[in-house]
Amino acid sequence: MIGKKSSRRSFLSATVASFAWLIVGDRATAAPANLAGTPCKVKGRERKVDGVTFVCRNAKGKLVWRRIPGEAAAKVVTVRALESSALELGATKVVDVSGPNGGIVGVVLTRTSAGITALRVNCTHQGFPVGRVGAVLECELHGSRFSPETGAVINGPAARPLTRYDASETNGGIYVTVTSA
Numbered sequence: 001m002i003g004k005k006s007s008r009r010s011f012l013s014a015t016v017a018s019f020a021w022l023i024v025g026d027r028a029t030a031a032p033a034n035l036a037g038t039p040c041k042v043k044g045r046e047r048k049v050d051g052v053t054f055v056c057r058n059a060k061g062k063l064v065w066r067r068i069p070g071e072a073a074a075k076v077v078t079v080r081a082l083e084s085s086a087l088e089l090g091a092t093k094v095v096d097v098s099g100p101n102g103g104i105v106g107v108v109l110t111r112t113s114a115g116i117t118a119l120r121v122n123c124t125h126q127g128f129p130v131g132r133v134g135a136v137l138e139c140e141l142h143g144s145r146f147s148p149e150t151g152a153v154i155n156g157p158a159a160r161p162l163t164r165y166d167a168s169e170t171n172g173g174i175y176v177t178v179t180s181a
């Protein structure tokens, strides 16, 4: 009888422990330290992982990685931007796609023999939209010119290349992966 009671008690405590692990344990193992990678050793040091910044903080006498408060994680969305048949070799088209935050993002698509390049339409000087003029992408506002194949600056005043997005082609469509960062 005693043996039965004691085994029932151990069964109950094991069940309670399992539930406790299910509720709390998962949260504990998903600690920012794991997300941030290597252990944190120097208080105040920052580390960026996948667009998220962590800072090394003292929590109850232990140094741990904590996500910087208020910083939104980078969001990513892949959208079908254009039908493949609508972009011939050598051609450029500007399309509007839905961004990760629900806003519209202008994307310049260019097909070359190397594949498809997707670039953010906004000039990196002051954000005016670029357009294809001859063999280049040109910003009419102050005259910056960019390569449609890579987004590299051909001439300023813009100093940085156009933001590039991943582009892929499948099932007769061109897909673009847009990030909010």
Ligand code: FES
Pocket: 123, 124, 125, 126, 127, 128, 139, 140, 141, 142, 143, 144, 156, 157, 158
């Ligand atoms: S906004 Fe494009 S060159 Fe100034």
